[in-house]
Amino acid sequence: MCLILSIETSTRSCSVALSLNGKLVNSIEEVSEQYSHSEQLTVFIEQLLLNENIKVSDLDAIAIGSGPGSYTGLRIGTSTAKGLCYACGIPLIAIPTLDAMAEGMKNNYPDMQLCPMIDARRMEVYCAVYYSNLASSVEAKVINEDSFKKELSQGSVLFFGDGANKCQNMLSHPNANFELGIYPSASDMIFIAYNKYENKEFEDLAYFEPFYLKDFLSGVNT
Incomplete structure (x- = not known):
């Protein structure tokens, strides 16, 4: 058990x-x-x-x-x-x-690239693109009209998470799909x-630290 x-x-x-x-x-x-x-x-x-x-x-x-x-x-x-x-x-x-967010959506959208987004303030988001359980590296992105050109040219992409709300107007490509209000x-x-x-993949309690946004957003409270 x-x-x-x-x-x-x-x-x-x-x-x-x-x-x-x-x-x-x-x-x-x-x-x-x-x-x-x-x-x-x-x-x-x-x-x-x-x-x-x-x-x-x-x-x-x-x-x-x-x-x-x-x-x-x-x-x-x-x-x-x-x-x-x-x-x-x-x-x-x-x-x-972001891995967990993609896991929660993959059964509903099995044929789409999944792009969970976490709000990083201003026009920045933390995101990764997942397809067939493979993920791009997590990165901070400043969103503009040219963002995700490669992924969108390859097929449908689902953008979701609290960071997707502010990107909807920027990403107007026909292959861009949105699920808003997802946390x-x-x-x-x-x-x-x-x-x-x-698989016994456990963390060292003494040294484990989460992935804070602070390194990217110096001086900004989150």
Whole structure:
């Protein structure tokens, strides 16, 4: 039996999910413009475990959305996940946020290139393009009319995530498709987390750090 608690706090959405052997058991999620993760996260975890009559000591691992994303949100999620892992003596699994977002959309759009986007302020986004489970490198992009020319010339691309909202007017190519209002979710981490658990791909609790936006946006609060 493999019982994993997944935590995702990289954007305005604060979400937790409980999974058993790679299948969703239950989840709690809320999008807040105030980034109130510090008040929400521990409450969500306690409520989720209570709802399923699960104790923290029953967990086999904690999975954390590792970014890129908000410095504040990632710091809160990571410190909470590390604390639970230390207290219970269980491993930490890191899931890149864009990978999880693509995982959550691929079954609905099997023939499209998938481009999850996380808002990096101004006209910048963090993004990667996925097709047939292969991904381009994660990078910060300044979006303009010439962005994604190669990908769009090769076929349909689905742009989604909170960064896609501000790109819709710029990317007017007939192969550009949009799903707005999509946020990273702990539920989308489950399949990847289970595979990593089975392969013992764990993080070093003492040294693990998430992928903050701060290196790209020096001096900008997120």
